[in-house]
Amino acid sequence: MHKTLSTLFIGAASVCASFHLSAHEYMFTYSKLYSQMKSNASEGHDDVKIAFFFVNAQNKNLCPINKAWMEKEQHYERLKVSENHELLVPIDSNLRQANPLVFVDTPQELRCDFSMVVMTKQSLQGRVTANEMARILPQMQTLLEDLGGMFASWFTPEVKGLTFEFTDISSGEVVLSEGHSVPITNGKAQVLLSQLQGGYLTLPAETSRVLPYLPDAD
Template identity: 60%
Template sequence: MGVASFAPSLAAQEYMFTYSKLYSQLKNNAKEGHEDVKVGFFFTNADTKKLCTIEKAWMEKQSKYEELTPVNGKELLVPLDSNLKSANPLVFAKTPMDKRCDFSMVVMTKEPLSNKVYYKDIEKLLPQMQSMLADLGGMFASWFTPDVEGLTLEFSDQSAGMVNFSNGLSVDIVDGKARIRLSDLKPGDYIELPEPTTRVLPWLPSAN
């Protein structure tokens, strides 16, 4: 589940943002109550909905230039810095020329999940994700934000198979994604993942 955001200017496959625009969302990562979740910036293939590779990213202003290193080649990682907000450099990202990629802002866990993930681990993420979605949406967002009822687990593009539950349930991995509803688990239960996640996003069933 992504969060709708502003549209960047586009020339071929070079995207440009002002740092202050990104900072206005990034600052939520430092708020209390968001210890395990964050805002992440990505580009999504408009046709396949898969994540686009970021070939190069950088910030510049006049003679100053700083290269940015995307996480796993997919996540646009921008430093959170109030001094940069004041300087307000331009942030650029390049994606492959042969794909049309849309900018995507998501709420996600800071760390991947792997092996056994217990009820308590999932339970603590949901209110943090709910709070982050509300903070991103502004003053009245809590009135309109659907409830986070579980997690969307994303795996590598090749990943298929199952996520097995300790209580005997299982969920199919389809196109590298599996959705886990907290209400299908009880305290003490766990899920077992076939490989580490690439992203963990909130699942908002009522929004689908």
């Protein structure tokens, strides 16, 4: 059973857009996805990007993607999926004009929501300095405001830190150089730039995703 997602939107407070469909197969038009991810091709955010995932509606874990592809009449192209379950869609103006359909299959037994997020292009591990975080945060802010449209800067909450997500660990702590620590709960830890006090933090494992932290949106 196919469900068509005719519109995409950004929920600034949750840093993602989500829809619930009961079937395990999802269908999009390429042009709708392109309208959101085209910002990835613009300048000014070398360290961050817009990314597409599917999230378990019950526990909010990432859903695995069994298969993803594009098709238009007799043309067919398989899409890649990263190790952390990101749907990798090429940015191509010719594809936008052709506007193929994009299909995604997730496990039948899972109820998954489509999720669009702003995140770092690279995973992080080991030591992350205040200077590194200070470089990333305004890039995330710019992407969020670009996605929100002309007046987004008026209502988009300020990105004040980073949310670190881990696959290999569900609990523990992120240690700060000034002696404090931030707990990891359900595989996530949120750290404000101000907490580093110009120092650094140490991650206990490599991240699976690094997302904005918007404390004013909570």
